[in-house]
Amino acid sequence: xxxxxxxxxxxxxxxxxxxxxxxxxxxxxxxxxxxxxxxxxxxxxxxxxxxxxxxxxxxxxxxxxxxxxxxxxxxxxxxxxxxxxxxxxxxxxxxxxxxxxxxxxxxxxxxxxxxxxxxxxxxxxxxxxxxxxxxxxxxxxxxxxxxxxxxxxxxxxxxxxxxxxxxxxxxxxxxxxxxxxxxxxxxxxxxxxxxxxxxxxxxxxxxxxxxxxxxxxxxxxxxxxxxxxxxxxxxxxxxxxxxxxxxxxxxxxxxxxxxxxxxxxxxxxxxxxxxxxxxxxxx
Amino acid sequence: xxxxxxxxxxxxxxxxxxxxxxxxxxxxxxxxxxxxxxxxxxxxxxxxxxxxxxxxxxxxxxxxxxxxxxxxxxxxxxxxxxxxxxxxxxxxxxxxxxxxxxxxxxxxxxxxxxxxxxxxxxxxxxxxxxxxxxxxxxxxxxxxxxxxxxxxxxxxxxxxxxxxxxxxxxxxxxxxxxxxxxxxxxxxxxxxxxxxxxxxxxxxxxxxxxxxxxxxxxxxxxxxxxxxxxxxxxxxxxxxxxxxxxxxxxxxxxxxxxxxxxxxxxxxxxxxxxxxxxxxxxxxxxxxxxxxx
Numbered sequence: 001x002x003x004x005x006x007x008x009x010x011x012x013x014x015x016x017x018x019x020x021x022x023x024x025x026x027x028x029x030x031x032x033x034x035x036x037x038x039x040x041x042x043x044x045x046x047x048x049x050x051x052x053x054x055x056x057x058x059x060x061x062x063x064x065x066x067x068x069x070x071x072x073x074x075x076x077x078x079x080x081x082x083x084x085x086x087x088x089x090x091x092x093x094x095x096x097x098x099x100x101x102x103x104x105x106x107x108x109x110x111x112x113x114x115x116x117x118x119x120x121x122x123x124x125x126x127x128x129x130x131x132x133x134x135x136x137x138x139x140x141x142x143x144x145x146x147x148x149x150x151x152x153x154x155x156x157x158x159x160x161x162x163x164x165x166x167x168x169x170x171x172x173x174x175x176x177x178x179x180x181x182x183x184x185x186x187x188x189x190x191x192x193x194x195x196x197x198x199x200x201x202x203x204x205x206x207x208x209x210x211x212x213x214x215x216x217x218x219x220x221x222x223x224x225x226x227x228x229x230x231x232x233x234x235x236x237x238x239x240x241x242x243x244x245x246x247x248x249x250x251x252x253x254x255x256x257x258x259x260x261x262x263x264x265x266x267x268x269x270x271x272x273x274x275x276x277x278x279x280x281x282x283x
Numbered sequence: 284x285x286x287x288x289x290x291x292x293x294x295x296x297x298x299x300x301x302x303x304x305x306x307x308x309x310x311x312x313x314x315x316x317x318x319x320x321x322x323x324x325x326x327x328x329x330x331x332x333x334x335x336x337x338x339x340x341x342x343x344x345x346x347x348x349x350x351x352x353x354x355x356x357x358x359x360x361x362x363x364x365x366x367x368x369x370x371x372x373x374x375x376x377x378x379x380x381x382x383x384x385x386x387x388x389x390x391x392x393x394x395x396x397x398x399x400x401x402x403x404x405x406x407x408x409x410x411x412x413x414x415x416x417x418x419x420x421x422x423x424x425x426x427x428x429x430x431x432x433x434x435x436x437x438x439x440x441x442x443x444x445x446x447x448x449x450x451x452x453x454x455x456x457x458x459x460x461x462x463x464x465x466x467x468x469x470x471x472x473x474x475x476x477x478x479x480x481x482x483x484x485x486x487x488x489x490x491x492x493x494x495x496x497x498x499x500x501x502x503x504x505x506x507x508x509x510x511x512x513x514x515x516x517x518x519x520x521x522x523x524x525x526x527x528x529x530x531x532x533x534x535x536x537x538x539x540x541x542x543x544x545x546x547x548x549x550x551x552x553x554x555x556x557x558x559x560x561x562x563x564x565x566x567x568x569x570x571x572x573x574x575x576x
Contacts, residue, residue, distance in 0.1 A: 008472035012377055018369035019378075019386065022446075025439050026393050029404045036407060083299045090296035105304065107566055112307055114493065114558045116500025117398075118527045119310065122551040125534070126313040146306060153303065177285070179292035207397025210502040210527070214534045234399040238503065241403065256403050260396070267395045 030260070037257025040250035046258070050220040060220075062255050067222045068230035069259075071137060073206035075226075076144035080201050083149045085194065088156035089182035093168070106157070112150035117210040120147045125214040135217035138226035143215045144208060148201040155200055159193025160186060192274045199270035203263055209234035233259040314555060317548035330549065336513045343546035347515050349553070351430065351523030354516060355505060356498045358434035363442055363498075364491060371449035376475055387450075394443035402507030405436035410508055413520070422520035426510070431519040433509035440504050441497045448490040452483045489565040496561035499554060502527035526550045 048061035095102045124143030133139055163186055171181045187194070209232075217229025218239065233255050240252035315322070321330050321343070333344025374386050413435075414427035456479050464474035480487070510522025511532065529550055533543075 004470050004473060008470040011472045011476075012373075015369045015373040015377065018366050019373045021366060022370055022393070022439075022442065023386070023389050026389050028408055029393075029396065029400070029439075032404050032407050033400065083302060086292075086296040086299040087303055090300055094293070094296070105300075107563075108304060108307060110566065111559055111562045112303075114496045114500070114562050115307070115310065116502060116527060116554055116558065118500065118502040118530050119314075119551050119555050119558075122530060122534075122548065123310045123313055126317060126548075130313075149303065177289040179289045179296070180285075182296075183292065203395050207395075207399070209397070209399045210531060213531055234397055234503070237399050237403060238507075241406065241507070252403075256400055260400055263395050263397065263400075264392065267391060271391075 033253075033256050033260050036253040037260075040254040041257060045251060045254050049222060062233070062236050062251055062258070064220055064222050065231040065233045065236035065255060066258060068137070068216070068219075069206050069233040069262075071223065072140055072144060072212065072216065072230060072232055073202050075137070075141040076148060076205040077198055077202045079141060079145035080149045080152050080205075081194075081198060083145065084152040084156060084197070085187075087149075088153050088160060089179075089186060091153075091157060092160045092163075092186060093178040093182040106154075109150045109154050109157075113154065117147060117208050118213075121211040121214050124211065128215060134227075135215055135229050136227050137216065137223045137230040140212045140216035140230060140232075141226070143211050144205045147208065147211050148204050151204060152197045152201045155197035156190065156193055159190045159197070163189045196270045196274045199266050199273070203266045203270075206232075206266075207234060207259065207263060209238055233262075311552075311555060314548050314552040318545050318552050320542060320545045321549045330546065334515060338540050338543050338546070341542060343542065345526075345546070345550060345553075347513050348524055348526045348529045348550060350515050351509070352499060352525040352527075355430055355433045355437060355509065355523060355525050356495060358430060358519065359437040359441070359498045359501075360491070360495060362435055362438035363445065363494065366438070367442055367446045367449055367494075368487070371446055371453055372475060372480075375450055375453035376471065376479075390443050390446055390450075393439075394447065396440075398440060398501065398503040399507075401436055401440040401504040405432060405504060405508035409435050417520040420520065422518065425520075426522070428508055428510035428522055429520045430509065430516050430523045433505040433523065433525070434519075436504045436508050437498055437501045440501055441494055444497060445490055445494040448493070449487065452486045452490065453479065455486075456482050485568045485571060489568040492561045492565045492568070496558040499557050499561075500527060502531055506531055526554055530554075 044059075045061040046066070047063055048059070049064045050060035050062075091102060091105065095105075120143055124139060124146070127142075128135065128139045167185055167189065168181055171185055172178075176184070212232055212235065216232055216235065218231050218235055219229045220231070221228075223230040236255040237252050237259065240248050240255065243249055243252075321327060330343050330345055331349065332346050333342065334346045335342040335344045336347060370386070374383055378386060409432050410427035412427075413429055413432045414425055416431075417425045417427065417429070460478050460482060461474050464478045465471070469477070505525055506528040509525060509528060511524050511528055512522040513524050514522070516523040530547055533547060
């Protein structure tokens with residue numbers, strides 16, 4: 001065999017082996033979470049809030065964290081849509097005539113995307129002090145919404161780029177205003193993009209720990225208003241894991257399993273939705 | 284009437300755009316404002332390079348934290364770069380269609396996994412592994428909670444993000460280039476190595492510099508496995524205490540001690556500066572590359 005073919009064989013083998021490590025890492029991760037979490041999962045844990053002596057291993061469950069996470073993620077994702085959708089549409093209806101400004105905005109979005117969640121957390125905390133709020137569900141929702149908006153705008157931006165320019169031109173020539181074009185035509189064309197961006201943001205929002213560490217507070221109750229503190233699943237994992245008591249640790253594993261399942265469901269449904277909603281699209 | 288509604292739409296769009304454009308500025312402004320007492324020429328060098336961390340006595344040396352952050356990020360990149368580059372090449376160039384789809388699904392799932400889950404995996408799987416390595420290496424710290432564990436967990440949590448960028452890059456290379464090389468009698472591997480990779484080298488560097496900035500910001504996953512001991516780690520098996528972990532662990536108590544919050548906000552500011560530097564580096568590389576092609 002010639003030397004170059006041998007070299008190719010070896011290279012291919014090494015590349016394949018390194019790729020396999022990533023696959024193994026995912027399986028070991030999912031395996032570890034299921035293996036540790038499954039024995040601790042019970043109906044009791046999923047359906048009850050912590051009761052007296054909970055942190056010493058007595059009765060109760062993580063319902064407060066499950067509901068808190070749901071409130072937080074949905075609230076933040078909705079708020080993020082209200083911010084992101086207009087920005088993304090504005091970029092594609094009013095700004096195409098200013099490519100330089102557009103490029104600056106994209107750079108800024110990339111920088112924001114790279115800002116660590118913990119820095120958002122610190123910023124959210126400063127903001128909270130400035131306004132004089134306590135740590136609460138609303139403070140956490142705002143922090144997470146600011147965290148996920150750049151991601152959402154970039155995702156919407158990418159999907160709007162695929163919309164045919166001819167559509168905008170045709171609508172303009174018919175006398176539609178730019179804003180109308182955005183909300184009536186571009187939005188409909190990019191509906192799958194909006195759905196996947198929403199789910200992407202929902203997943204990020206439900207999973208983020210560092211940004212809500214100081215803004216959400218932590219409570220054993222299910223929040224009844226926006227001004228009350230809230231528990232979230234990642235915080236439940238984080239706080240309970242450090243406990244020396246096996247029952248409490250088990251609940252951290254259970255919370256991790258619930259969180260992982262939620263994330264998996266979100267990412268699978270986002271794939272399905274983007275496949276099903278693509279039928280209105282003009283190529 | 285239509286005109287009025289259009290006007291409202293436009294104003295709302297401009298308002299939200301203003302929020303997004305002002306956000307990075309206001310983050311920077313709020314951190315600078317809070318860290319202001321430390322941002323003085325007499326104080327700053329002592330804080331950045333001092334290694335004594337005794338907030339109760341007013342000693343805020345951030346150097347152990349900065350050093351831990353640097354070390355973890357470097358080791359994390361050493362783990363991540365070969366893994367991500369190799370699998371990007373494998374997925375885009377060698378893998379058959381079914382395997383490619385499977386691998387992309389794996390990356391998508393990995394990309395969605397929250398930081399805290401990576402941390403838990405680190406505690407349950409990586410740390411015991413590191414204990415074994417530390418034993419056979421004859422290290423003193425055999426708890427396993429170490430820079431190395433932090434770096435490995437960090438590498439895997441940043442990996443999917445970089446890998447997706449690299450895959451896009453490899454896809455963007457014109458097929459004709461590779462065909463030309465192949466028609467000259469090269470093997471696939473030679474064509475990839477000498478033509479494809481050379482073509483997108485700046486893009487690869489850009490992707491990795493974004494990776495560095497993500498690596499510095501990784502908080503919870505690293506915090507859970509890195510040990511959190513204030514010291515200058517002497518080796519990979521020693522515990523460390525990176526900047527984000529410092530922020531996350533001490534937020535609750537900082538209000539009670541004077542200057543404590545400025546020191547913590549300074550560490551947040553440092554993180555922000557690192558991220559901005561690496562991001563603009565990446566952007567510059569990409570722009571340079573685009574003007575050349």
